[in-house]
Amino acid sequence: MNTPIFNCVTVIGPGLIGSSILRRIKKDRSIATHSVAYDSNPDVCNRVKELQIADEVCFDPKSAVENADCVVLAIPVGAMEEVTKQIIPYMKKGAILTDTGSTKASVIAAIEPHLTPDIIFVPAHPMAGTEFSGPDAGFDTLFENRWCLITPTANTSQEGINKITTFWQTMGANTRILAIKHHDKVCAIVSHLPHLIAFTICNTADSLEEETRSEVLDYAASGFRDFTRVASSDPTMWRDVFINNREAILEMLARFTEDAQAMAKAIRWKDEDYITETIQKGRRIRKSLIDNKQVQ
Numbered sequence: 118m119n120t121p122i123f124n125c126v127t128v129i130g131p132g133l134i135g136s137s138i139l140r141r142i143k144k145d146r147s148i149a150t151h152s153v154a155y156d157s158n159p160d161v162c163n164r165v166k167e168l169q170i171a172d173e174v175c176f177d178p179k180s181a182v183e184n185a186d187c188v189v190l191a192i193p194v195g196a197m198e199e200v201t202k203q204i205i206p207y208m209k210k211g212a213i214l215t216d217t218g219s220t221k222a223s224v225i226a227a228i229e230p231h232l233t234p235d236i237i238f239v240p241a242h243p244m245a246g247t248e249f250s251g252p253d254a255g256f257d258t259l260f261e262n263r264w265c266l267i268t269p270t271a272n273t274s275q276e277g278i279n280k281i282t283t284f285w286q287t288m289g290a291n292t293r294i295l296a297i298k299h300h301d302k303v304c305a306i307v308s309h310l311p312h313l314i315a316f317t318i319c320n321t322a323d324s325l326e327e328e329t330r331s332e333v334l335d336y337a338a339s340g341f342r343d344f345t346r347v348a349s350s351d352p353t354m355w356r357d358v359f360i361n362n363r364e365a366i367l368e369m370l371a372r373f374t375e376d377a378q379a380m381a382k383a384i385r386w387k388d389e390d391y392i393t394e395t396i397q398k399g400r401r402i403r404k405s406l407i408d409n410k411q412v413q
């Protein structure tokens with residue numbers, strides 16, 4: 118076997134994303150010879166033990182990170198600062214610290230001030246997931262053929278970028294380097310706004326008068342059903358994403374609102390061309406996702 122990328126990888130927060138990384142390491146030892154898991158919730162630690170997806174489970178952050186060559190923070194973006202403060206004093210010199218957070222400017226701002234010069238920080242974000250969370254939700258093929266976006270800071274070394282690129286590529290992902298602000302704008306439109314809309318449409322349906330609300334549940338066709346899948350995502354994760362990428366999300370929401378108003382006007386004035394063109398654009402986007410194998 119070739120030399121593994123890392124001797125020891127520690128995953129902090131073995132939920133959907135973290136447990137998928139651990140499962141992939143179990144399957145492919147060229148990623149790491151040893152894996153460690155730690156979670157602030159002891160029930161999660163015990164479940165990871167039962168599932169046997171990590172070589173070692175720790176119940177405190179210090180012992181979890183002290184032998185790691187790479188520590189992956191797979192926790193909600195609002196918890197990044199607190200956990201960084203807990204682990205930095207105990208990390209090995211020259212170790213890599215990386216994360217999977219859905220927002221990047223806020224995560225970097227939370228982590229960077231607490232770094233010591235001997236730790237290499239490589240921010241990353243796998244564009245893969247589901248509406249489920251927790252250690253039971255993960256699976257080893259989650260990152261297969263999906264993008265992982267890497268957003269180096271001015272201090273990230275090329276060696277660190279190369280290692281994390283190989284780490285994600287070995288887990289099946291395609292990688293791309295993005296500027297931090299650009300990442301947050303792109304994710305605001307492709308991921309954060311769709312979730313905001315899904316949560317909101319479900320709330321709107323729920324606040325209808327009783328008679329209509331029960332019919333929503335009885336007759337929900339696939340259009341509404343698809344929104345409910347996205348809307349069943351984890352509240353802590355999404356609360357943190359909305360608050361930590363608020364500028365970009367509010368900008369995309371303003372643009373969306375303008376376009377929705379334009380569509381409303383076209384419907385009011387029976388502007389068939391505008392309506393048809395808008396629907397055709399949607400169909401073209403769906404087709405290009407299918408062509409790029411990003412949906413079945």
Ligand SMILES: NC(=O)c1ccc[n+]([C@@H]2O[C@H](COP(=O)([O-])OP(=O)(O)OC[C@H]3O[C@@H](n4cnc5c(N)ncnc54)[C@H](O)[C@@H]3O)[C@@H](O)[C@H]2O)c1
Pocket residue numbers: 129130131132133134135155156157158161190191192193194196199200217218219220242243244245246247248249250251252351354358
């Ligand atoms: N769910 C997705 O689709 C998805 C996709 C890509 C990236 N992400 C990002 O990856 C991260 C993890 O998301 P997830 O869906 O795997 O979440 P998850 O809820 O499945 O798992 C997160 C885990 O972190 C633990 N945790 C929370 N605070 C902690 C703390 N202070 N110390 C230690 N452990 C702590 C929780 O107990 C939980 O087990 C988030 O930053 C999220 O934005 C999520």
Ligand SMILES: O=C(O)C(=O)CC1(C(=O)O)C=CC(O)C=C1
Pocket residue numbers: 218219243244245246247248307308309347350
């Ligand atoms: O596939 C889903 O259901 C997801 O919500 C995954 C999804 C997304 O919006 O695409 C969610 C958050 C991320 O940070 C990346 C991926």
